[in-house]
Amino acid sequence: MTAMNQALTLPLAPPRLPWTRRALTWTRSQLFPSAGHSLLTLGVIALLCWCVPAALNWLVFDATFVGEHARDCNPAGACWLPITQRWNLFVYGFYPQAEQWRVTLSFVLAGSAFGLLFFKRLDRRLLLAYLALLPIVMWWLLKGGAGLPEVSSTRFAGMLVTVFLGTAGMIFALPLGILLALGRRSKLPVVRLLCVLYIELVRSVPVISLLFMASLMIQLFLPPGSAFDILLRVQLVLILFTAAYMAETLRGGLQNLPRGQYEAAQALGFGYWKTMGQIILPQVLKQSIAPLLTQFIGLFKETTLVMIVGVLDIVGIAMSTAVTPEWVEYGHEIYVFLAIYFFVICFALSRYARHLEQRMEQSRS
Amino acid sequence: MHKLNRVKLLLGAPVLALLATCVQTAQAGVLDKVKAHGSVRCGVAGDKPGFSLIDDKGRWTGMDVDLCRAVAAAVLGDADKVEYLTTTAKNRFTALASGEIDILSRAASWTAERIANLGVDFTTVWFYDGQGFMTHAADGIEKLTDLDGATFCLSPGTTSEQNLEDYFGRRGLTYKTVVIEKSPELYAAFQRGRCNAISNDSSGLAARLALMNNPQDYALLPEVISKEPLGAFVAQGDTTWRNIVTWTAYALMTGEELGVTSDNVDQLRTSKTASTDIARLLGTEGTIGQSFGLDNDWAYRALKQVGNYAQIYDRNLGQQTALNIPRGLNRSWKDHGLMYAPPIR
Numbered sequence: 001m002t003a004m005n006q007a008l009t010l011p012l013a014p015p016r017l018p019w020t021r022r023a024l025t026w027t028r029s030q031l032f033p034s035a036g037h038s039l040l041t042l043g044v045i046a047l048l049c050w051c052v053p054a055a056l057n058w059l060v061f062d063a064t065f066v067g068e069h070a071r072d073c074n075p076a077g078a079c080w081l082p083i084t085q086r087w088n089l090f091v092y093g094f095y096p097q098a099e100q101w102r103v104t105l106s107f108v109l110a111g112s113a114f115g116l117l118f119f120k121r122l123d124r125r126l127l128l129a130y131l132a133l134l135p136i137v138m139w140w141l142l143k144g145g146a147g148l149p150e151v152s153s154t155r156f157a158g159m160l161v162t163v164f165l166g167t168a169g170m171i172f173a174l175p176l177g178i179l180l181a182l183g184r185r186s187k188l189p190v191v192r193l194l195c196v197l198y199i200e201l202v203r204s205v206p207v208i209s210l211l212f213m214a215s216l217m218i219q220l221f222l223p224p225g226s227a228f229d230i231l232l233r234v235q236l237v238l239i240l241f242t243a244a245y246m247a248e249t250l251r252g253g254l255q256n257l258p259r260g261q262y263e264a265a266q267a268l269g270f271g272y273w274k275t276m277g278q279i280i281l282p283q284v285l286k287q288s289i290a291p292l293l294t295q296f297i298g299l300f301k302e303t304t305l306v307m308i309v310g311v312l313d314i315v316g317i318a319m320s321t322a323v324t325p326e327w328v329e330y331g332h333e334i335y336v337f338l339a340i341y342f343f344v345i346c347f348a349l350s351r352y353a354r355h356l357e358q359r360m361e362q363s364r365s
Numbered sequence: 366m367h368k369l370n371r372v373k374l375l376l377g378a379p380v381l382a383l384l385a386t387c388v389q390t391a392q393a394g395v396l397d398k399v400k401a402h403g404s405v406r407c408g409v410a411g412d413k414p415g416f417s418l419i420d421d422k423g424r425w426t427g428m429d430v431d432l433c434r435a436v437a438a439a440v441l442g443d444a445d446k447v448e449y450l451t452t453t454a455k456n457r458f459t460a461l462a463s464g465e466i467d468i469l470s471r472a473a474s475w476t477a478e479r480i481a482n483l484g485v486d487f488t489t490v491w492f493y494d495g496q497g498f499m500t501h502a503a504d505g506i507e508k509l510t511d512l513d514g515a516t517f518c519l520s521p522g523t524t525s526e527q528n529l530e531d532y533f534g535r536r537g538l539t540y541k542t543v544v545i546e547k548s549p550e551l552y553a554a555f556q557r558g559r560c561n562a563i564s565n566d567s568s569g570l571a572a573r574l575a576l577m578n579n580p581q582d583y584a585l586l587p588e589v590i591s592k593e594p595l596g597a598f599v600a601q602g603d604t605t606w607r608n609i610v611t612w613t614a615y616a617l618m619t620g621e622e623l624g625v626t627s628d629n630v631d632q633l634r635t636s637k638t639a640s641t642d643i644a645r646l647l648g649t650e651g652t653i654g655q656s657f658g659l660d661n662d663w664a665y666r667a668l669k670q671v672g673n674y675a676q677i678y679d680r681n682l683g684q685q686t687a688l689n690i691p692r693g694l695n696r697s698w699k700d701h702g703l704m705y706a707p708p709i710r
Binding site: 016085086088089092093111152154155212215216219220222229244308309310311317319320321322323324325326328329332 | 388402406415419420422423452453463465548553578687688
């Protein structure tokens, strides 16, 4: 899109040609500028012609979407019945049927946080309050208590786990990351040392070993019977892990900022927190939005690792489906479904990062 | 100074509270914990067809699951009061020792090393299994020693790696292994020819073979190289709880032996002509249930809600299921099998 815009606006801007001519020029200049390029274009087109129809046939046209049993499947195409038959399990896990509206509501709340960020005019404090309360409200909705019937977290599975871990992880990791980044640049040696130790320790250990630690070791240190929820334990690990990486991203931003900004704040008589909160951080966060969102996407994908410690996220449910006698032959479809699910969410996040960056560039110029 | 004291107090209070709960929970047994919690927390594998698996409606099914359901019926009066936690081959015993689960019903083998080192107690054998082998029919392998120099697909952290080492090492044969954690991937690797043979519990192999769309391409070897007595584990040191789980399993086996099923249990319970063995099992005579810390209807509820051992086996592994695993050693001792429950009296 952007390439096209540039090509159109730069040389051809003054006389506006009919769209057919514009399309023709674009095709010629972008797809067939030279013999080598033309060959490449034709090669790619041939490749697409060869594999796209076959893929579409398998994925959609010959595929089976309606039915109840494996025998209803058309052997020529994909069989989506394991997904459609188990849709409820994929989305809500083992959540009691009568209470599933709570899961739906918490999905809507998490989704609307995403939506709210698009509104430029919204009061910042309102937005922050919404984001801060979101994980707590989600946990209350899902877990129950205080007016709602309690649901054991052993019944949490599927998308519910993925979305909860992802959302709460993102919201808690950022403030913790900011504190760690500030701590690392603090003038107090103890604070600095602790932050450096923490960040370096977490960054030099794979997340999987931290998850094993959370699932196996923590329980052994706690007094017997005081077991705290495995879901919260892995959530904590994901937050702590992501925060350490975010701290490093933000430190880059902090170091990039000209010294003059700090000195100007000091000259105005600002204290430490005021300097940071009103002058330094807004600039740093603005600069770091793209790498931060990349980390959020990473976090979202890392939630799948919880399967290894026995939490049934959407991948866990998919794996369990793949060994069910009835659906044992439809592993490919199940993997394709997982790929589509993660692609849709991560692609939306990355488009959103792009949107924010563009907005930033506009406001700067 | 004054301020410091307050800080100390603030820090001290939670520590004391923690210690207090520590002492309290150390005294309370698993039975009290289960009753207070209102459900039995059952650690399962979650990916073993016939033993523990999720069906399309999101319900747990399988032999291992039914044992937990029977315990829940005996202890809490409702077989549905079970919370399932999926455990992996790596974290299963830690989860049990740390009290995160009350029963580990995960088709785990009963071995001396586990009992001696892992801080867990075995209840009773729920399924007799052994380590078997599946090969590609095209390779024409007839016995295990033909596989000298072959590559084996195995799952990690199980007894099968050790058994294979013992068997091949003793005979001076060589082999290579491909270790894959998840069973769908393990079987897929075997089917695509990454290894000459796959080794696993023979029930699992038979079940898998029954599900393949080209079973004639694969062959099970006649050799079974190990004894794998599978059953539930509980945390060490709680005899009351261990007895309850063990004897619930025995009650279900006794149910088969005496012909008590979920269908006729009500009738037998009120019948005047039923044998004294049945009367003792169903709690109309004697006070065995009370001695276990339950009530006398414990076995009645388990049999009524879950069924006897034969019913459980048929439902999960029997002929009308896709798996169709012959009962073999798991027949009752009356039918020349190994399922032999001590007398309930």
